[in-house]
Amino acid sequence: MTEGVMLAWFAPSDLHRLRIADTTSDLVRRHAARNPATQSGPEPEEKRLASPHGTVPNIIGVHLYLERPDGTVLLGLRYPNSAFAPSTWHALAGHCEQENAIACLIREAREEAGLHIERQDVELVHVIHHIGKPRNPPRMGLFFRARTWRGEPKLREPDKCLQWKFWDPAALPDDLVPYTRLAIAKIQSGELYSETGWPA
Structure with a gap:
């Protein structure tokens, strides 16, 4: 080929x-x-x-790593009827839809939380190659940091997210999507890549 x-x-x-x-x-x-x-x-x-x-x-997902000056990071509590991770905290995220990854991130941030991010203020901080169940398609999760942004998180899609909250990375919620927890820890330690869920 x-x-x-x-x-x-x-x-x-x-x-x-x-x-x-x-x-x-x-x-x-x-x-x-x-x-x-x-x-x-x-x-x-x-x-x-x-x-x-x-x-x-592989399915490509983008994730927003939004960190305030005090070090806290933004997470959203997913709706109880969500197909993925119901009633669980997760980063602001979405799938690419015939668009590049940064364009997707900017769109999702605006649509989901009313945040305005400029392309030049975005940097890639972590990539996690993960798989949920053995028969599920693999996913490549791209975590981007927004160095600056405009607006405060608002509930723009209440059927998907119940609330936005900034959390101390040292005291994250127990009911957090596992690969998101891993990605945050790796970002905190400056590691760019990780894997999870793959068979040994």
Whole structure:
């Protein structure tokens, strides 16, 4: 395979998520419509994404490491019905949506908490390569520090987050997403990379 090219399987229903030529998308959808026998219904995400050779695209998540001058860091308490980590504290975070990682961070900070961050004020402070359950797709978590920002955290999406609070890194809440706890500790010690959840 040519270096820099990644192959992955996608269901026709997932084509809207891809940057793909309209002609190619139309061709795949027409083929799927003419061959319904090959369609066995929705498959689990991890099975859809895996190639025959075991290559699985990694999900990219961005996280805001917002630290006030007193050293406290911002965390949000996730809504009880959240699909991921309900009723648990977590960094302000989101998935890249056909955008670069810093653009995603700036968008998520504005949408979720009403914070205004400029690109030149963002720096990468930690990368954590993690996996939840063995069959889940791997995730690459990028933690960015905002050196300066405008605004105070507000509940802009109360269906996702119940409250924002600044915490002392030495006294973080017990119900904190484990990989977020690890990332904060690594940021505090100046380590740029870590891994968690992978089989030994």
